[in-house]
Amino acid sequence: MITEYHRPATLEAAMDLMKGFQGRLVPLAGGTILKRNEKTSFAVMDLQDLPIRAIEKHGSELRIGAGVTLQQIVDDQVIPTILRRACQEEASYNLRQMGTIGGCVAGAGGRSTLLGLLLAMNAHLELLPGNEKISLGNVTPLRADKLAGKLITAVIVDLTCKAAYQRISKTPTDQPLIGIAVARWSSGRTRAGVFGFGDVPVLAMDGPTQEGLVGAVQNTCASAADMHADADYRIAMASILSRRCIEVIGEEA
Numbered sequence: 001m002i003t004e005y006h007r008p009a010t011l012e013a014a015m016d017l018m019k020g021f022q023g024r025l026v027p028l029a030g031g032t033i034l035k036r037n038e039k040t041s042f043a044v045m046d047l048q049d050l051p052i053r054a055i056e057k058h059g060s061e062l063r064i065g066a067g068v069t070l071q072q073i074v075d076d077q078v079i080p081t082i083l084r085r086a087c088q089e090e091a092s093y094n095l096r097q098m099g100t101i102g103g104c105v106a107g108a109g110g111r112s113t114l115l116g117l118l119l120a121m122n123a124h125l126e127l128l129p130g131n132e133k134i135s136l137g138n139v140t141p142l143r144a145d146k147l148a149g150k151l152i153t154a155v156i157v158d159l160t161c162k163a164a165y166q167r168i169s170k171t172p173t174d175q176p177l178i179g180i181a182v183a184r185w186s187s188g189r190t191r192a193g194v195f196g197f198g199d200v201p202v203l204a205m206d207g208p209t210q211e212g213l214v215g216a217v218q219n220t221c222a223s224a225a226d227m228h229a230d231a232d233y234r235i236a237m238a239s240i241l242s243r244r245c246i247e248v249i250g251e252e253a
Helices: 011-020 032-037 070-075 081-090 093-098 101-107 113-120 140-147 213-220 231-252
Strands: 002-006 025-028 042-046 055-058 061-065 124-128 132-135 151-158 162-168 178-184 190-195 202-207
Touching: 011 042, 011 124, 011 151, 070 081, 070 093, 070 101, 081 093, 081 113, 081 162, 101 113, 101 151, 113 162, 113 178, 113 190, 113 202, 162 231, 178 231, 190 213, 190 231, 202 213, 213 231
Parallel strands: 002 042, 025 042
Antiparallel strands: 055 061, 061 151, 124 132, 124 151, 162 178, 178 190, 190 202
8 A cells, every 4th residue: 555655856856755764665667566566555756757768879888767668668769679579578568658667677577578688688777876887687686675775767788789588478478487588799708587487587697608508597497386387397498498599699690
């Protein structure tokens, strides 16, 4: 239950509110994840008036404001096709109109295609206070603690990597049972994110080459059994999907 509603007009006002607030204050962007996951009483800070809704490209870096909706990303031709596709598969059209990339980073679960892809691409977050810039991979394992008292203002994506993802779901509109996202840089550095189960996607590999990729994603799925699929199925499919990702990246290169 929402007990208080606040709508700051500036980032400074938002920081003052967060700093001095007594109790639990939850940032509210689209509210699509918040509505599903919150069962206790809390206050909300509506972010819609804050200047965090711009999409900017600076050389090889793409800066997406945390308040940018998933549908805005789908519609923006500046954004790489793979990110636009991941946003399209993240939620239905109506939910994409409300849900934001910041909300996805802060609250999406382990079956999130977009979060898994951003993890593989080594996306970084801009946080206030402190103008902090931190790798998403350093946030997801302990997300609640890492983001406590923080406000995500932007997601930064490195455009120099080649990336691909593959996923399996019961139907095209369902959440994935298992998914693999792989990013590779010209140096050979390769990162792989695994999604489709658990609380958050998992970074399975960050190495100087792609050697060992298949084994790394299989190991990540070793204890991935849940109500949707067993671990053996996910291990087998992860091997196939990771190889497909490498093939796609090779074709793009």
